[in-house]
Amino acid sequence: MGKVGVTTAVVCAAAAACAVTALVVRNRMRSSGKWAPVAAVVKELEERCATPVGKLRQVADAMTVEMHAGLASEGGSKLKMLISYVDNLPTGDETGLFYALDLGGTNFRVLRVQLGGKEGRVAKQEFEEVSIPPHLMVGGSDELFDFIALALAKFVASEGEDFHLPVGRQRELGFTFSFPVRQISIASGTLIKWTKGFNIDGTVGEDVVAELTRAMERQGLDMRVSALVNDTIGTLAGGRYYDNDVVAAVILGTGTNAAYVERAHAIPKWHGLLPKSGEMVINMEWGNFRSSHLPTTDYDQALDNESLNPGEQIFEKLISGMYLGEILRRVLLRLAKEASFFGDCVPPKLEVPFILRTPVMSAMHHDTSADLKVVGTKLNEVLGIPDTSLKTRKVVIQICDIIAKRGARLAAAGIVGILKKIGRDNAVKDGGRTVIAMDGGLYEHYTIFSECLQCTLKEMLGEEASSSVVVKLASDGSGIGAALLAASHSQYLQPVLS
Numbered sequence: 313m314g315k316v317g318v319t320t321a322v323v324c325a326a327a328a329a330c331a332v333t334a335l336v337v338r339n340r341m342r343s344s345g346k347w348a349p350v351a352a353v354v355k356e357l358e359e360r361c362a363t364p365v366g367k368l369r370q371v372a373d374a375m376t377v378e379m380h381a382g383l384a385s386e387g388g389s390k391l392k393m394l395i396s397y398v399d400n401l402p403t404g405d406e407t408g409l410f411y412a413l414d415l416g417g418t419n420f421r422v423l424r425v426q427l428g429g430k431e432g433r434v435a436k437q438e439f440e441e442v443s444i445p446p447h448l449m450v451g452g453s454d455e456l457f458d459f460i461a462l463a464l465a466k467f468v469a470s471e472g473e474d475f476h477l478p479v480g481r482q483r484e485l486g487f488t489f490s491f492p493v494r495q496i497s498i499a500s501g502t503l504i505k506w507t508k509g510f511n512i513d514g515t516v517g518e519d520v521v522a523e524l525t526r527a528m529e530r531q532g533l534d535m536r537v538s539a540l541v542n543d544t545i546g547t548l549a550g551g552r553y554y555d556n557d558v559v560a561a562v563i564l565g566t567g568t569n570a571a572y573v574e575r576a577h578a579i580p581k582w583h584g585l586l587p588k589s590g591e592m593v594i595n596m597e598w599g600n601f602r603s604s605h606l607p608t609t610d611y612d613q614a615l616d617n618e619s620l621n622p623g624e625q626i627f628e629k630l631i632s633g634m635y636l637g638e639i640l641r642r643v644l645l646r647l648a649k650e651a652s653f654f655g656d657c658v659p660p661k662l663e664v665p666f667i668l669r670t671p672v673m674s675a676m677h678h679d680t681s682a683d684l685k686v687v688g689t690k691l692n693e694v695l696g697i698p699d700t701s702l703k704t705r706k707v708v709i710q711i712c713d714i715i716a717k718r719g720a721r722l723a724a725a726g727i728v729g730i731l732k733k734i735g736r737d738n739a740v741k742d743g744g745r746t747v748i749a750m751d752g753g754l755y756e757h758y759t760i761f762s763e764c765l766q767c768t769l770k771e772m773l774g775e776e777a778s779s780s781v782v783v784k785l786a787s788d789g790s791g792i793g794a795a796l797l798a799a800s801h802s803q804y805l806q807p808v809l810s
């Protein structure tokens with residue numbers, strides 16, 4: 313090779329090296345150009361959702377203050393603190409065949425229970441679950457109650473020989489209705505408002521027991537509602553049946569709420585006779601709690617504005633299963649739009665409200681595989697986003713973590729608020745326990761959420777006090793609880809057991 317040839321080769325090599333370097337730099341710039349806005353959005357989310365223990369204490373204190381205000385007068389607080397007319401919790405003496413109907417989410421359940429007193433306990437039970445067609449959740453009242461009564465009638469018709477109803481006795485039902493209801497007796501109550509995506513014409517302000525009774529009559533079903541209860545009350549009753557130390561119940565499912573046992577004389581708005589037990593169970597409707605101390609973001613604000621119930625259920629919208637996945641979708645959508653997080657186009661499915669359900673979020677959040685395969689699959693299957701990089705998947709998990717932990721820590725702060733109100737937030741000397749019956753799919757299936765809630769309780773209460781506080785999962789406590797309350801409010805005398 314001549315001199316010119318050598319020079320050319322050197323120049324070419326240098327040019328090629330230069331081009332490679334430029335490409336690397338350009339890619340790096342492009343990628344840092346891409347990731348910088350992503351990191352900024354995530355950082356902002358993290359800051360806005362932060363729940364340091366000091367903030368949680370403010371939330372717990374605000375909860376206690378609002379509990380007092382809600383007990384003082386009707387409408388005294390966003391916390392309705394509804395009187396349940398349950399002044400005695402199950403003792404174990406309940407006997408006979410009772411039914412329960414559990415309505416409050418996308419499914420409803422019908423249940424029959426043969427109660428056998430202290431010896432036999434729940435001698436036998438059977439249940440059936442029916443999913444509610446979405447159009448009935450936003451249709452007319454009669455349509456919904458007819459659908460439920462029909463399922464109930466079929467369930468009764470399928471009864472086997474081993475369930476025993478004495479001759480001449482009317483069937484009795486505990487009706488768990490998991491929406492805010494103002495009661496004037498144990499077996500009646502008017503709906504205050506719908507929540508959790510239900511929006512049915514003509515039911516608000518109506519007695520839901522009368523609605524159900526009319527629908528049962530239309531089906532030719534001879535059954536009497538003996539107790540109308542919120543799911544928190546059912547869970548508390550079911551919890552107490554198995555464990556005497558249960559004093560409160562919390563639901564963390566599609567929606568969220570809590571109930572607890574209050575001293576009757578600490579309820580100024582109660583003008584009736586003081587119950588013999590001296591106690592009254594209160595349905596807090598804590599989903600409607602709000603406070604300036606709650607860490608909220610623009611995503612929460614937009615979610616609330618566009619919801620069926622703007623300005624309502626603010627605590628629920630930060631915590632519960634209906635909303636966590638939707639908050640995640642909103643964050644991902646912003647990343648897609650403002651930081652090309654999923655490439656040059658915004659994935660069309662990401663624009664669809666509520667497409668990303670909390671169980672999917674939970675599955676992604678719990679993905680421990682090296683390549684975050686579950687995250688990749690879910691993004692593809694649910695949102696139609698193929699071929700995501702590992703880095704993208706990691707960011708998705710980071711966002712799940714921020715949203716779920718904010719919810720879990722706030723729920724823990726709510727529980728501490730209740731413990732303060734009933735004076736159980738300090739260490740006990742006599743080895744006593746304070747048991748909280750817990751129900752709901754979010755708590756049961758979203759392990760990172762439930763573990764975070766438990767850790768936060770410990771963090772807030774301290775090692776010693778928290779060792780006497782037990783959160784006990786009560787799967788299907790609310791169904792059994794409603795049947796037990798139907799038994800204790802039966803129109804027939806319960807046999808006196810020795």
Ligand code: BGC
Pocket residue numbers: 416489490491492507508542543544563565566567568569570597599628
């Ligand atoms: C309802 C409560 C219910 C809770 C849990 C909320 O949306 O308002 O009555 O207890 O969901 O099901």
